[in-house]
Amino acid sequence: QKEVEQDPGPLSVPEGAIVSLNCTYSNSAFQYFMWYRQYSRKGPELLMYTYSSGNKEDGRFTAQVDKSSKYISLFIRDSQPSDSATYLCAMGADFGNEKLTFGTGTRLTIIP
Amino acid sequence: GAGVSQSPRYKVAKRGQDVALRCDPISGHVSLFWYQQALGQGPEFLTYFQNEAQLDKSGLPSDRFFAERPEGSVSTLKIQRTQQEDSAVYLCASSLGSGSFTDTQYFGPGTRLTVL
Numbered sequence: 001q002k003e004v005e006q007d008p009g010p011l012s013v014p015e016g017a018i019v020s021l022n023c024t025y026s027n028s029a030f031q032y033f034m035w036y037r038q039y040s041r042k043g044p045e046l047l048m049y050t051y052s053s054g055n056k057e058d059g060r061f062t063a064q065v066d067k068s069s070k071y072i073s074l075f076i077r078d079s080q081p082s083d084s085a086t087y088l089c090a091m092g093a094d095f096g097n098e099k100l101t102f103g104t105g106t107r108l109t110i111i112p
Numbered sequence: 113g114a115g116v117s118q119s120p121r122y123k124v125a126k127r128g129q130d131v132a133l134r135c136d137p138i139s140g141h142v143s144l145f146w147y148q149q150a151l152g153q154g155p156e157f158l159t160y161f162q163n164e165a166q167l168d169k170s171g172l173p174s175d176r177f178f179a180e181r182p183e184g185s186v187s188t189l190k191i192q193r194t195q196q197e198d199s200a201v202y203l204c205a206s207s208l209g210s211g212s213f214t215d216t217q218y219f220g221p222g223t224r225l226t227v228l
Contacts, residue, residue: 008152034216043116043203043219044155088154099145099168100205100217102154 003027006089006103014111019076023089023103026070030091030101033065035074038086038105047087048074079110114138116220118204124226125194133189133223135204142209144187145217146179149201158202161187162209194227201225 006023013019021035032051036044048063050056050072056063064073072091076083089103117136125131137144143162147155148171157171163184172179176195181187191198201224205217 004154006154032216036219041224043221046216046218049216090154099157099160099171100147100155101157102147104152105154 001026003101004089004091004103007106008104010107010109012109012111013079015079015081017079017110019074019079019083019108019110021074021076021087021089021106021108023072024070025072025091025101027091027093027101028070029093031094032092033063033072034090034092034100035061035063036088036090036102038088040085044088044090081110081112084109116204116206116218118202118220118223120223121221122224122226124228126228127194127196129194130190130192131194131225133191133202133225135187135189135206135220137185137187137204137206138218140208141206141218142184143207143217144181145205145207146187146189147203147205148173149203149222151200155203158189191225194225196227199225199227 004025034049035047037047038044053067060077062075086105088105090100092100146158149155159179160168161181176192178190201222203222205219207217208215
């Protein structure tokens with residue numbers, strides 16, 4: 001079993017819909033959690049990071065962490081075709097100084 | 113911009129050839145990471161440097177893989193006697209290495225390696 005599980009999708013939703021992306025993890029040492037967006041043939045781009053349980057909002061994006069359940073989510077409101085990409089969850093135990101462990105990535109398509 | 117850069121962007125090698133992939137981290141970033149991303153998968157950790165010291169190489173899949181960062185800036189990932197299973201995107205990331213909760217890793221565009 002992988003340390004980080006993420007549904008690979010693909011996920012297709014109409015423009016304007018709310019998107020929910022999720023990951024579960026098994027390693028209690030993980031302290032900080034990130035969502036990266038990766039467009040085709042590009043490197044991952046940091047979208048959101050959180051380091052405690054709770055919600056963090058940035059524009060149309062909300063990241064949610066529940067450490068007790070080992071479950072993290074990313075919500076995208078008012079989804080746009082430009083949001084079509086692969087979304088990778090990632091987590092680490094030591095801020096900036098240790099490897100990140102990634103999920104498989106969820107491929108998302110927003111249909112105009 | 114002053115992001116992480118990697119070269120070459122694409123590399124085709126014949127099985128058995130040696131390849132060298134270069135990473136230029138963000139200026140001033142102490143920590144540098146290499147990841148391997150297979151098609152349809154998330155990146156998997158290969159190795160980690162803090163300045164010129166290689167602190168973790170637990171992810172290197174075999175002794176054919178070697179990484180260095182001799183002056184604590186540019187890093188090179190070398191793969192000897194390439195095999196078809198080495199075909200993947202090789203990603204480099206860097207971070208301040210401050211240990212602060214605001215520190216995180218920023219990725220380059222990757223080098224897509226195809227071994228024929």
